Amino acid sequence: HLSGAFPKDFLSQDPHDLEHYGKDWTKVFPAKPSAIVFPRTTEEVSRFLKLCSEHKLAVVPSGGRTGLSGGAVAANGEVVLSLSKMNKIGAVDVLALTLPVEAGAITEAVHHHCEPHGLTWPVDFGSKGSSCVGGNVSTNAGGINVIRFGMTRHWVLGLTVVLMNGTILRLNGSLEKNNTGLDLKHLFIGSEGTLGVVTEAVLKLTRLDQDKSLFFFGAKDLTQVFHLLEAARKAPFEICAFEAFSRNCFEATTKLHSIRSPFTGTHEQYVLVEVKSGDSESWLEDIFGRELVEEGVQAKSQEEVKTFWKTRETISESLRAHGQLHTSDISVPVSALKNFIEEWQGIFAKRFPDWELFIFGHFGDGNLHIHALKPAAMPQEEFLRQNLRVEEDLFEVVGKYQGSISAEHGIGLLKKEHLHLSKSAEELAIMRALKKILDPQGLLNPGKVFDL
Secondary structure (H helix, E strand, O other), X not given: OHHHHOOOOXXXXXXXXXXXXXXXXXXXXXXXXXXXXXXXXXXHHHHHHHHHHHHOOOEEEEOOOOOOOOOOOOOOOOEEEEOOOOXXXXXXXXXXXXXXXXXXXXXXXXHHHHHHHOEEOOOOOOOOOOOEHHHXXXXXXXXXXXXXXXXXXXXXXXXXXXXXXXXXXXXXXXXXXXXXXXXXXXXXXXXXXXXXXXXXXXXXXXXXXXXXXXEEEEEOOHHHXXXXXXXXXXXXXXXXXXXXEEHHHHHHHHHHOOOOOOOOOOOOEEEEEEEEOOOHHHHHHHHHHOOOOOEEXXXXXXXXXXXXXXXXXXXXXXXXXXXXXXXXXXXXXXXXXXXXXXXXXXXXXXXXXXXXXXXXXXXXXOEEEEEEEOOOOOOHHHHHHHHHHHHXXXXXXXXXXXXXXXXXXXOOOXXXXXXXXXXXXXXXXXXXXXXXXXXXXXXXXXXXXXXX
């Protein structure tokens, strides 16, 4: 069926391609796709999905595969639909501040494309050099700018989506205002490719800040960190990012990357505060006068900005170099964050005394990345078994604080057993009903998020 209707390079069953495109960054689930296809247009996606629907073939949409929940894994013989060749970036509309892109466009490439116009798409995170716009949309990606700009869904005006039966939906275009009933594009933003395949998007842009300042602080404890956040909220400038990480995170990343510490001493907590430049001098005098931090420096050059951010953005990479990790991506209300961290640290130390705990993340929006390093002497099988205990204990505390078991990376395969801790039975029933309407055969990214 494919040979006459699609280009010769449309399908691959090369073992390297099967392995490469069949998994994401979780590296937990086996890659066992039956084939990989590489469409170049929305119409090709439509014709292919219609064909798969007729033959009852399951399909896994795939972008940059930088997710950490198994959402892009093909572990059961599915066909992987890679959007990597649909990577066109259109012309920047400097009047409307919009940009049309295809789903395979790399996030960082979008940033570079907008920079000459003094504009940006303010969705930004460590994996921007590999992640794709389609994946950002499908997982409603967050990142370091959420405290100021919000999640991906705030920066998408329109979507083109293909349903499993081949139907093409063109939703909202580039309209800023459209009050004609349900805004259906929001059904697909954050749906992890289970309802339809996002092939194109119209992105909303904003002005690129040229006058930002980056401060790096050392604090003695979490109390100082949250006093600093409160002081930053009241300061005469706008916060762009507020990132914090523990001493062992700082030591791991500076050691691996041979980064020289900008501080004279060591501290239990480290905080990066990026702000839109304002009256920072009086603010700095205030926070040091009130001893809200122990030490602080301001980046004096772009090279220092990059180095400071590297200490934060390479934490996960640095920890993986030390051994196998259990990783979690959770969120709780910002006002409850300090109490949550202290409670979880106490529980973890008591129940897993031989493990080392690493906590870092987007403190300004309540999103934590919690990593635990496998004890060197612990067998692999025992570590995997213990991971289940860690998750059960952690998610129980997350639920106590009315938090989310997945702040950024979605549910995928990894967290679906715990989804009921963050979604009510009524919400799950509606989600399943929508899946049955849009994908009645359950062929699109099957088994992800929940089971039908």
